Amino acid sequence: MSPTTGPRILLAGGGSAGHVSPLLATAAQITRRDSAAEVIVLGTPEGLETDLVPAAGYELVTIDKVPFPRRPDLAALRFPGRLGAAVRAVRSLLREREIDVVAGFGGYVCPPAYLAAASLRRPLVVHEANRRPGLANRLGARRAAAVLTAFDGSTLPGARRIGMPMREGIAHLDRAARREQAVRGFGLDPERPVLLATGGSLGALRLNTAVAEAAAEFTAAGAQILHVTGRGKAEGLTPRPGYRVVEYVPAMEDAYAAADLALTRSGAGTVSELTAVGLPAVLVPLPVGNGEQALNGRPVVAAGGALMVDDAELDAAYLREQVLPLLGDRDRLRSMAEAARAFGITDAAEVMADVVTGVARRA
Template sequence: MNSTPISVVIAGGGTAGHIEPALAVGEALRQRHGARLTALGTQKGLERDIVPGRGVDLRLITPVPVPRKVNAELFKLPFNLIKSVLQTRKVLKEVEADVVFGTGGYVAAPAYLAAKSMGMPFYVLETNALSGIANKLGVRIGGIGLNAHRNSGMPGEVVGIPVRPGLGEDPDGSAAAAARERWNLDPERPTIVVTGGSQGAVSINTAVAGALSQLTEKYQVLHAYGKKNVAPAEAEHYTALPYIDDMAGALAVADLMVCRSGAMTVAEVTAAGVPAIYIPLPIGNGEQALNSRELVAAGAAVQILDAELTPQRLVDEVQATLGDEQRYAAMRKAAATNSAGDVANTIADHIRDMIDEASRAAHTD
């Protein structure tokens, strides 16, 4: 570890898919290099629930969503952007930031622009198969681009997706035991963990409700149904939560994941070596289907299109996976083989080295 601590501002707000990879790199910087961390977020973003619990200082700024169509919000965009950039500059000065690390979302563009205006280095990590507007802007104005996937449409080195340190590591089974106790799970029953992402998914919830009586004949289900959705009815061998706030624990007990295929979800599930049934969110640029494409091709997962999801289709895929020991073992092996590896530490070391080189160059001049 370098003896001189650095101040890092992470910018990835709105959804867990933006927050978690930013936190993964931030936590690696803190553990390996003693970095001081500050996270940018918004009043309504999920980061208000996640970031403080990870021991990171959260500063709120005005969100800058880019409307997909011409409406009143589009005309407010320049004013909101200027306001947010000024707020971000203030934060960067207050924490004496050395570098900004962004992953897209509503706070990323202001962070990139503020860093650029202050002559501060900044990194742009694109975790989706297709890059977003904020990240494309960040690289265009001088950010150091990093990609999780090839051919994302954004220039930059392909590094994979960073996941939190230690995810999937449970050599003595203590993490799984703690999770079973917390959620009252039976250690003798295979566990299916279902999540529709940070906001939940109505189509997945509906399919689970229709399939539950068949699924719980042999298995138990831990289901995150989403804070904005109606709580499901209680049932035996079924635990329903608005949101799983300990995904590491959930992955430790999961024998099978049923989930959306957001980039971060795919990375975490694969890092933990858990087979999955992915149900891509059918909006945007179709990036969710692309996120899981390589894993499906490698045999680590299966995919059900949202339009084709029914209770019976879900039951059939679950039984085809958990009911076939040979296939299940092959899927676990494929998941472990296709894990991105130690991405967070690699990026953290790169950032530290870049800052050290810049410091040496400044002292030489």
């Protein structure tokens, strides 16, 4: 890096909020720390990053998505050529923009970024969100200057847990101070407990169905529900006093501040946010993939900050018999909140930014 300019940094990641959100949180801390830093984001043309990255004020460069083949078919035959083209495109970007360091957050764009960085001997930093690492980060970790993770127990060589980079509004949320305003903002009563139910931005059919079926009994018992259904998933659900239905919440810190208990999936980002803000939860791992959602949530359950239920066992009866009594038990919720908060990490974005810029300065 030239002593007269700031670091030139390529942040690679995209496709899902689990990759884009920590990337943007890190970008914000990098530019906050060094206004001369040049941050470029590498993504795909069809991921969430196409909207979120420009909206956050960062330059987005896209390459075609090149998924690793799962079976010997036509796509597998085309894979080497497509991967080679993607690597060449990233290599050109690294040269033309004189990139000092590449930082990857996982996803389809990372293998070409990692291979291009290796070919030009550019230093690499890897952040892995899940306890069970994906193929891209297993590839990148082999030659990374730093391997950082959201959770302990990673199999990546030299991994160090720093937590999940997240927006300041969530990382440094004071739930107690903000609760009344947040509850009233959703049209609910601050004197009554609130269950936040959400399956994430895409929604979760079983969770949505169970919550809708149990809502009347929750409100009859004096409890309230803030039901975030996911985009396009609120159709057919009937709001009533004490049961607020929304498809999307622009600032999840408002939902976290309003809630006394959460019913959620256990994606790495969600688990990290819940523990950072100290919100007790009932976790419902997504029952597909390689089981990483269950792995993400188990340490928090073991610490006493959450419960976990299999997706197949989640229904209205479970909510009535297990979740409703918990929502009314203030002492237990307080104990769970303390345990969750003790597990959570709030400065991951700052640490990640420091590591990335430190590696850039040594380049």
